[in-house]
Amino acid sequence: MTRAAGLSTGSEERATVAHMPEVSVQDGTTQAFGFRRRAALLWKRMREAPYVVRRRFARPHPAPVIVLGNQKSGTTVIAALLAESAGCAVTLDIFFRFRRPVLARLLTGRDSLDRFIRRHPYWFSHPIIKEPSLTFFHDDLRRLFPSARFVFIVRDPRDNIRSILNRLRLPG
Template identity: 45%
Template sequence: MVHPKRLAWLAQRVKNKADATFNKICVGVKTVTAQINPNPIIIIGNQKSGATAIAALLADMAGISVTLDLRKEIGNPTYHLVVRGILPLAEFIERNKLAFSAKIIKEPNLTLLYDRLPEYFPGSKFV
């Protein structure tokens, strides 16, 4: 007979795995259907400057979507490839199109691409 605590632990583990799988599927569907916002508000700057808090508060108060970090760039960053001219900016944005679909985009590493972003987002505001 299985101990009740062991059974509860196992049930919770199965639930956590199911939730994680469901979340991955949802993100995948959102990524496929996402449309890049042609005029986002782009917040750039140094890490640890409070930009995340500012972007989150602005989005919350205005009731608009926000990207606080480019999630795909966390595990496998490609910023350096764009900076070095190996990866075109358009491909970088397409790779991160779910993140670039938000009205506010906060990403400190975009500071490295500041000179090229207005070409792709000519109607955007940069903060």
């Protein structure tokens, strides 16, 4: 067995790796071949395991509170405050987890929101859902979630644009 620097789980534990060849590097030290890459992949899978199980058995919430509005208008703060005061989970920024073409397919009509929700029910399973990009799909959301309650965040356009420019580090 090779003893190598391991994963950080909040303590200074070390992982033991069996059957992993050792290679010598230029400075004369010995490392387990590919250990960091393999350990990182294993650690990622271990952290994701509960989510994989939840995703597999998730069902869309029958009556979520859906927070909509322009990006940088305060939707995250309002959704977080709602979740905190209600003591429940919140889904934030669904499309951040996917590549750009997913949203583009929805916006151009090449995919439907209904199919997207059936393929990814986990992201719609929490009592509060915040996704500014879903603002364009309000009618579809109302049809798919007839018992949902909607919160539309409206911010002064000048402040909203200033916030976007600040995020992009642009003067103006």
